[in-house]
Amino acid sequence: MKAYQREFIEFAMSKDVLKFGEFTLKSGRTSPYFFNAGLFNSGRDLARLGRFYAAALVDANIQYDVLFGPAYKGIPIASATAVQLAEVHDQDVPYCFNRKEAKDHGEGGNLVGSPLQGRIMLVDDVITAGTAIRESMDIIQANGAELAGVLIALDRQEKGKGELSAIQEVERDYNAEVTAIITLADLVEYLSEQPAMAEHLEQVQAYRQQYGI
Numbered sequence: 001m002k003a004y005q006r007e008f009i010e011f012a013m014s015k016d017v018l019k020f021g022e023f024t025l026k027s028g029r030t031s032p033y034f035f036n037a038g039l040f041n042s043g044r045d046l047a048r049l050g051r052f053y054a055a056a057l058v059d060a061n062i063q064y065d066v067l068f069g070p071a072y073k074g075i076p077i078a079s080a081t082a083v084q085l086a087e088v089h090d091q092d093v094p095y096c097f098n099r100k101e102a103k104d105h106g107e108g109g110n111l112v113g114s115p116l117q118g119r120i121m122l123v124d125d126v127i128t129a130g131t132a133i134r135e136s137m138d139i140i141q142a143n144g145a146e147l148a149g150v151l152i153a154l155d156r157q158e159k160g161k162g163e164l165s166a167i168q169e170v171e172r173d174y175n176a177e178v179t180a181i182i183t184l185a186d187l188v189e190y191l192s193e194q195p196a197m198a199e200h201l202e203q204v205q206a207y208r209q210q211y212g213i
């Protein structure tokens with residue numbers, strides 16, 4: 001694990017973004033840990049979060065035209081990333097997000113921000129079974145755009161619909177690279193170094209046996 005990944009785990013734990021307990025996921029799975037990006041809930045947190053995403057994007061070195069943040073938690077992530085790409089990396093990148101319910105007055109529609117066209121970099125918080133990414137793909141394809149890549153904070157490294165990981169399925173189905181700031185493997189490594197976290201580590205390992213790849 002790299003120093004910035006350890007720093008990211010500690011940042012997430014300090015804000016209770018990364019928590020241990022019993023959580024029901026979008027996929028219906030019951031998980032002993034949860035990443036709630038909504039708790040990066042102050043200006044300074046968002047600026048710091050955006051710096052992690054912007055640095056990871058520059059590192060990934062993928063060509064894209066527009067950042068897309070799916071509602072809801074992808075919205076502040078895309079906004080914060082765009083700000084830090086401009087502030088720290090001098091890159092002025094267009095960004096766009098969707099509404100979960102289409103608006104039928106004013107400007108109308110379900111997209112806000114830049115037109116969703118060209119090569120799209122999707123930014124979100126986590127991938128579990130890959131449903132959210134598939135929902136975003138419907139929006140991207142309906143606009144005639146193509147997926148360039150996906151950047152998330154946490155790759156939970158879980159099975160998708162079949163035996164492949166959700167991420168392998170996305171890479172196979174959409175021919176796009178998925179990058180994460182941290183993976184479950186990094187989290188497990190971190191927990192193994194903390195004697196006080198032994199109980200959580202055991203539960204995470206058991207969950208990994210069942211749903212991990």
Ligand SMILES: O=P(O)(O)OC[C@H]1O[C@H](OP(=O)(O)OP(=O)(O)O)[C@H](O)[C@@H]1O
Binds near residue numbers: 130
């Ligand atoms: O890979 P999956 O199995 O789809 O699970 C992960 C997705 O689930 C959550 O989103 P949710 O749709 O709950 O939306 P929110 O951003 O509105 O909280 C989370 O923010 C991810 O986008």
Ligand SMILES: O=C(O)c1cc(=O)[nH]c(=O)[nH]1
Binds near residue numbers: 027035036037
């Ligand atoms: O799979 C999910 O629904 C999920 C997992 C997680 O860690 N965080 C989150 O917001 N959603």
